[in-house]
Amino acid sequence: MNRINQKLQEDKKLLSIYFTAGYPNLDDTASIIQDLEKSGVDMIEIGLPFSDPLADGPTIQASSTTALKNGMTTEKLFEQIKDIRKSVSIPLIIMGYFNPVLQYGVEDFCKKCQEIGIDGLILPDLPVNVYAEEYKAIFEKYGLINVFLITPQTSDERIRYIDSVSDGFIYMVSSTSTTGAKSGFGLEQSDYFKRIATMNLNNPQIVGFGISNNETFTQATQYAKGAIIGSAFIKHLTNEGIDRLDRFVNEII
């Protein structure tokens, strides 16, 4: 069974952390992954930086720009984490934009992920219908779970369709925004969280966008299986460096 599916069966609320590979320094990737696991994180999203990250706010954009300036490439990322499964056992997901994957070759990319022990991908600009028609078979051949996003604007009908194509969890974007744009949740979010919870989807939901501390983590996971933190963690890396990641994690869970 895929590590993501195993993890989703655990009887706890899951904390997933996103970071941009190659940030703050080119070669921090493996040690950040190892330290996050040691700190009690359940799942990690390794960001493959892109020059034009449309869905991201200023914090993740800036980290992507720095990572690319530092020399991060797809090949380099694979090299940095080729032995990661000797030391890390939690689910690892690569999150990025579709163009770098397309240029690497979708099948080659998936094959490489399987060799390394990557469990899934999140590619926000690969539409669900294109995935279903052109790429699903390739992902499945290499044992990769592809994760799709839904937002408060996504219709019930489309959520059902996304649920039918998904085979892990659904990434529930908390508000209509880019990453890091809003903090805290209001009435709109709690209505949305409840609405999704009552849909009884096949795939559990993990909430992302707008989660930065224990309070928002608790709110987000009241109905959902887990939550993802990205921009707040990048800010921590920027301000505090990579030495005491446990301090960040301990404030959340």
Place this chain on the structure above:
Amino acid sequence: MTYNINNKGYYGEFGGAFIPEMLYPNVEELRQNYLKVMAEPDFQEEFNQLLKDYVGRPSPLYFAKRLSEKYNTKVYLKREDLNHTGAHKVNNTIGQILMAKRLGKTRIIAETGAGQHGVATATVCALMGLECIVYMGEIDIARQAPNVARMKMLGAEVRPALSGSRTLKDATNEAIRDWINNPVDTHYIIGSAIGPHPYPDMVTRFQSVISEEIKWQLKEHEGRENPDYVVACIGGGSNAAGTYYHFLDNEAVGIIAVEAAGKGIDSGESAATSVLGKEGIIHGCKTLLMQTNDGQITEPYSISAGLDYPGVGPLHSHLYKSGRGEFYSATDDEAMTAGLELAQLEGIIPAIETSHALAIFSHKTFKPNDVVVISLSGRGDKDLQNYIDYFKL
């Protein structure tokens, strides 16, 4: 064979809508409605009325006698430079503002490079009394001060794009991010034949008034509707798309595109996407774009801010790949020389973008009886400082 868009939103293998889920409801709303709305009689009536009374259409098709004599062929210029706001851009912004109103949108966003599309958008927002926010790269704001002032005078807010290279590509990113953050009340007026489906097709259809007029105007001049060639410059490709549209499936009409070679194709400072680009995804569509082997989008260069874009529209990628279009590229020097030549032979100072199309004569020799229609996409007022600096005027 048709070179038009198919029902899935592709031109051949190019196009589609590669967008994050956050944009799906907006783009889908547009996709479901754009053809229906455009076909409504009251939409058509309002659109045509504004093009006539406000933009000043039809724009003349002018027989350029001295230019024709010099190159020993028959050259007609389609005078989009005479439109209100000075370029073809306004054809599309008029269409899209009417579309936005019918979709119930109250807030308009746009991206702009040189500022022509920003001005055309600010103009129609003033006309309709809608809020207007234009994203413009910080570097472009500094080098296009008169257009920034125009937009402000028209009541638009000009927001600097501070990310990446701080030019057109980044202004487009910021506009898309704004749309993600404001999904309900906002319409995004894209200025070129780029972006996720249905944008390339919608922009092309609004610009297709250019080729529609060429047909009947040429009939008056020459007794035939179809020229031997239509020529246009290409950045994203909106004036080219409009100039070609009614001739796409008539292979007797040659389609010629002129891209910006910048300081030369191999100089590392170029915007000749058909030559330097590779298939990939930019701003929501699959098309040819300039990128690293790793799939990172690279920075183009051209003396012309309007052609300074790392991709071309999916229609143009298809015309290139299929061989339907002949693609050339003109360097900064060739374009500037061609612009000066038009000024001195015909008394028309063209936009530097347009000067690239005029540089076709240093790349291709036409037959004496050929009828060649060149899209004179914009006027050169905005580029005066560039011409002054270049020619030490």
